[in-house]
Amino acid sequence: MSHVDIRFTDKNSERFMLARRVYKVIEDLENEYLYPDSETLGGFKFRDGQYKFSQIDEGEWTDFDSENDYWGYKEDYAWFRHSFTVPERFAGRPVVYQLTPSASGPWNRSNPQFIMYFNGELRQGGDSNHSEIRLLDCAKGGEEFDCCLNAYSDAWEFKGKLRMGARLKVVDNLVNRLIFDLKTPLKVASLYDADDLPRIDIVKALNDAVNLIDFNTADYDTFAASAEAAIDLLDREIYSKDAMDATACCIGHTHIDVAWLWRLRQTREKAGRSFATVLKLMEEYPEYKFMSSQAQLYAFVKEDYPEVYEGIKKMIAAGRWEVEGSMWVESDTNVTSGESLVRQFLVGKRFFKDEFGVDNKIMWLPDVFGYSAALPQIMKKAGINYFMTTKISWNEFNKVPYDTFMWKGIDGTEILSHFSPSTDCFDEGDCWQTTYNAYLNPEHILGGWHRYSQKDLNKEYLCTFGHGDGGGGPTRDMLEMGHRMAKGIPGCPKVKQEFAIDFYHDLEKEVKGSRRLPKWAGELYLEFHRGTLTSQGRNKRYNRKSELLYHDMETICAIADSNGIASYPRQFINDGWKIILLNQFHDIIPGSSIKEVYEDSKEQYDKLISEGKAEIADTLGKIVCTPDGSALTVFNTFGAERDDVVITDMPAAEHFSIVDADGNVMPWQKSADGRLVFFAKGVPAKGYKTFSIVHGGESGENTVKVENKTIENKFFTVKFDKDMNIASLIHKATGRSVAPEGEVLNKIYAYDDRPFNHEAWDIKVYFDQKYTEINDVSAVDVTESGPVRTVIKVTRKFLSSTIEQSFIFYADLPRIDVDYTVDWKEKKILLKADFPVDVNATEATYDIQFGNYKRPTHRNTLWDFAQFEVVGHKWVDLSDNSFGLSVLNDCKYGHDIKDGHIRTSLLRCAVNPNSEQDREVHRFTYSIYPHAGSVDTSDVVNQGYSLNLPLYCVSGKAAHDSYSLVSTDKDNVIIETVKKAEDSDDVVIRAYETWNKTTDCVYTFDRAPKSVYVCNLLEENEEQLEVSGNTVSLRFKPFEIKTVKVTF
Incomplete structure (x- = not known):
């Protein structure tokens, strides 16, 4: 039962005293009249450990003394059971069962939690907000119950000091x-x-x-009649009056973090508990409607709690439970790749459609740490019409001016968006944060209306109510108050419970065509939680490598399947994608969870990658149908022809040449670890090329010159200073120095990283007030020198940590790779690499999902100032129209480009909630790529893919000397994905335009297709294309994502 928060400021007035009198009456009713009888229950048996309900009779139970025994340690799982009989004196009245597990003080919001079984039936979850269950609506007396309680404690508060108790209580409904x-x-x-x-x-x-309530009578009927009279008066004088001309459209909700301060295995229980509680309250409150997103949670419940799942299906059919949200999980949208976002929708929407017959239309991301400008197009092409969040209200410096608006993406697609404005901050000037965990009470309902920015546009707003993050959901108090606000209270918006999709449909009708409907163009940058672009570097590397591994697997397996070589492992691939998608949840991939979450994640990723590599190797072995030590077949999964470096096992011969079918000789050398490194030219897009090993030849001429601290190839002249920072980098084609005179490139800085809260989440604007230059060089070695590349290894010491940098200078690639192995031991440090660039640029360009995005390099406005750490994927670039520098990477996402400097974040090591975060060995690579001209005339996109998609090499010959499944004739059209269709043997090809240009292009296939259809991201056909031989022509709009389905 919630208390009444008296917020009157005139506390010496008569009016305040009258209100205080009412408060006292409510307090007395709660303490003396609500529960007229009760009985303490005991007799608990205890069993430690995590078991299913079906296993509870398999082990030994011990007695548990409610007065003297304790439980509840870190991640403590236990079962309690006891039997009891409802007293005869309770007959004719409602009875509740109340859990009382706390040792003393308030019951913590997330500790402990229970799943309650009565007489073998799962009835409800239990937590600090749901400590009671309505056991009987009208007791007969003498009913017998066997109660089993599945208990969990995360030990954030009580640490082994929890007791276990329960009471039966009679409730007076009146x-x-x-x-x-x-x-x-x-x-x-x-x-x-x-x-x-x-x-x-x-x-x-x-x-x-309250004047009508007779507290002095000993006769219950007399008291009840006076209470009824008071209720009748309230109906006439309050609930029959007009409410405010505004409506809060409310939907019950519980935000369940798939992992955060608990592991995945606990999330499964949280979903079961929360959903069971929802179903129980739906029995009691027929107007109660509830919504939950995240297909993954439903999949967990289906597997673990089938009886709850069946109950959910019944409520969906009854029109009381809404399944929306569209995605497999509420994923991060900063770090997650474009193809992964497509799969979040594809897998999520297919689950909801297959399981419940529902076609989702809302992207539901209440708690995500920023929203990519690529999202509107992805949403629209996945059949999503609406967007909802609240997290953007957490901005540090600037309040987003709109709550209802059209959100415009990089390609021009617009999505109707609504930010739920619910807040307990009555005065907007004091607080602009809103919540997705609103209470269905007047404070949040009226606070939300005052906070709502588009009152002139419409009179309704969306409110999601219920306890969340760790689950739980709405409470009886919320539903009781919601019922009264639905009747109407003067001075308060009216409440109606309705599905979110109905709210959006009504909103669309209301605002359609309105000139007052504002637009927001570009990303929705969250001025908060910037550290999540870098925290937990291992997981970010795993994510990138897994996304690309499955990109490669799908391409290679599609080639094999479409050529009748090997069947496409659709189920294996789909199962793997679900693991990738799961780990993109917005508290896993950002690095903001406890240590144990990343132990689980590492185990999943290691298995995923190991099995994925094995599947690729097996399929490549089948495509290379003639094992032959005198040939090497090189596979290119990228969508354009490539000249690139290949690393594979050394052939048995000592003296040989590598030549292609036209007799062109490829340079090669032996790597420091004894492998073959050679430069493969002309490897076709989405295909392969075979090279012959000719005995007796030569490896080629070494064209990379090393003299003292100067390295020179045909692209660059590089000079290192005494600390092995790049003192000079001259781009030969233009004669330009990359850095301004007197500045050095590639210097590593260690910044004192001490946010005043949210350690794993936040980088604060003052991070660069204190820093250390990492200049201590303990060793410099030339580890490789040959016709393909020269490698210089630099070892640095910093405090207790070791940083190894391997600078790779290629004979035929116009970039410098820097491979890192970092054995990191420190805490509360942000490590960045700095690249000053001598160009005149007010904007920098960042690779994002299916395109790129420009951000200011100055601090002219507070909006510009706030973006001191931003996201970029495979590359970032700072250029003017004549020259520029790109910094590529293979697993880094956090960057800041201000005042002519590119700074890429390499790692950070917060101590909360994971005290060991990032104190381990890190491996990553970034590349320095100077170029002539502006960014859109450079080769940065191809170079970014080249770094991230290494060529595969297999000993032996394939059926063709050179083969391409599909290619395009335009460099700015990037063929990203090749896969088999979800429901047919068709080949799905997804591409995007990368430089904001309308572009006509031609796809060329390996054979004449029977048909080619443009389809949406859900692989639903939209338009048939005309086939001309083995080609089709397509037009791409600027930044357009286009998917085609090909039947061969």
Whole structure:
């Protein structure tokens, strides 16, 4: 039972005293009348450990003394059971069962939690907000119950000091009704000033009502009649009056973090507990409607709690449970790749459609740490029409000016968006944060209306109510107050419970064509949690490598399948994608979870990558149908022809040449670890090329010159200073120095990283106030020198950590790779690499999903100032129209480009909530790529893919000397994905335009297709294309994503 928060400021006035009197009456009703009888229960048996309900009789149970025994250690799982009989004196009245597990003080919001079984039936979850379950609506007396409690404690608070107790209590329904009839309008009145009419009228009516309650009678019927009279008066004087001309469209909700301060295995239980509680409350409150997103949670419940899952299906069919959200999980949208976002929708929407017959239309991301400008197009092409969040309200410096608006992406696609404005901050000037865990009470309902920015556009807003993050959901108190606000209370918006999709449909009708409907173009940058672009570097590397591994696997397996070589492992690939998608949840991939979450994640990733590599190797072995030590077949999974470096096992011969079918000789050398490194030219897009090993030849001429600290190839002249920083980098084609005179490239800085809260999440604007240059060089070695590349290894010491940098200078690639192995031991440090660039640029360009995005390099406005750490994927670039520098990477996402400097974040090591975060060995690569001209005339996109998609090499010959499944004739059209269709043997090809240009292009296939259809991201056909031989022509709009389905 919630208390009444008296917020009156005039506490010496008569009006305040009258309100305080009402509060006292409510307090007395709750303490003396609501539960007229109760009985303490004991007799608990205890069994430690995590078991299914079906296993509870398999082990030994011990007695548990409610007065003297304790439980509840870190991640402590246990079962309690006891039997009891409802006393005969309870007959004819409602009875609740109440858990009382706390040792002392308040029951912590996330500790402990229970799943309650009565007589073998799962009935409800239990937590600090749901400690009671309505056991009987009308007891007969003598009912017998066998109660089993599945208990969990995360030990954030109690640490082994939890007791276990329970009570049976009789509830007076009439008193309960009277309490909420009084309490709800009193909360409304408390939100107004002394002279405001809603307050004056409500307090008067409340006092008139309490005057009718007969507290002095010993006769219950007399008391009940007086209570009924008070209720009737309230109906006439408050609930029959007009409410405010505004409506809060409310939907029950529980935000369940798939992992955060708990592991995945606990999330499965949280979903079961929360959903069971929802179903139980739906039995009691017929107007209650509930919504939950994240297909993964439903999949967990289907597997672990089939009885709950069946209950959910019944409520969906009854129109009371809404399944929306569209995605497999509520994923991060900063770090997650474009193809992964497509799969979040593809896998999520297919699950909801297959399981429940629902076609989702809302992208539901209440708690994500920023929103990519690529999203509107991805949403629209996945059949999503609406977007919802609240997290953007957490901005540090600037309040987003709109709550209802059209969000415009990089390609021009617009999505109707609504930010739920629910907040307990009554005065907007004091607080602009909103919540997705609203309470269905007057404070949040009226606070949300005052916070709502588009009152001139429409009179309704969306409110998601219920306890969340760790689950739980709405409470009886919320539903009771919601019922009263639905009737209407003067001075308060009216409440109606409805599905989110119905709210959006009505909103669309209301605002369509309105000139007052604002637009927001570009990304929705969250001015908060910037550190999540870098925290937990290992997981970010795993994510990138897994995304690319499955990109490669799908391409290679599609080639094999479409040529009748090997069947496509659709189920294997789909199962793997679900693991990738799961780990993109917005508290896993950002690095903001506890240590144990990343132990689980590492185990999943290691298995995923190992099995994925094995599948690729097996399929490549089948494509290379003639094992032959005198040939090497090189596979290119990228969508354009490549000249690139290949690393594979050395052939048995000592003296040989590598030549292609046209007799062109490829340079080669032996790597430091004894492998073959050679430069493969002309490897076709989405295909392969075979090279012959000719005995007796030569490896080629070494054209990379090393003299003292100067390295020169045909692209660059590089000079290192005494600390092995790049003192000079001259781009030969232009004669330009990359860095301004007197500045050095590639210097590593260690910044004192001490955010005042949210350690794993935040980098604060003052991070660069204190820093150390890492210049201590302990060793310099030339580890390789040959016709393909020269490698210089630099070892640095910093405090207790070791940093190894291997600078790779290629004979035929116009970039310098820097491979890192970092054995990191420090805490609270942000490590960045700095690249000053001598160009005149007010904007920098960042690779994002299916395109790129420009951001200012200055701090002219507070909006510019706030973006001191931003996201970029495979590359970032700072250029003017004549020259520029790109910094590529294979697993880094956090960057800042201000005042002519590119700074890439390499790692950071917060201590909360994971005290060991990033204190381990890190491996990553970034590349320095100077270029002539502006960014859009450079080769940066291909170079970024080249770094991230290494060529594969297999000993032997394939069926063709050179083969390409599909290619395009335009460099700015990037063929990203090749896969088999979800429901047919067709080949799906997804590409995008990368430089904001309308482009006509031609796809060339390996044979003449029977048909080619343009389809959406869900692989639903939209338009048939005309086939001309083995080609089709397509037009791409700027930054357009286009998917085609090909039947061979």
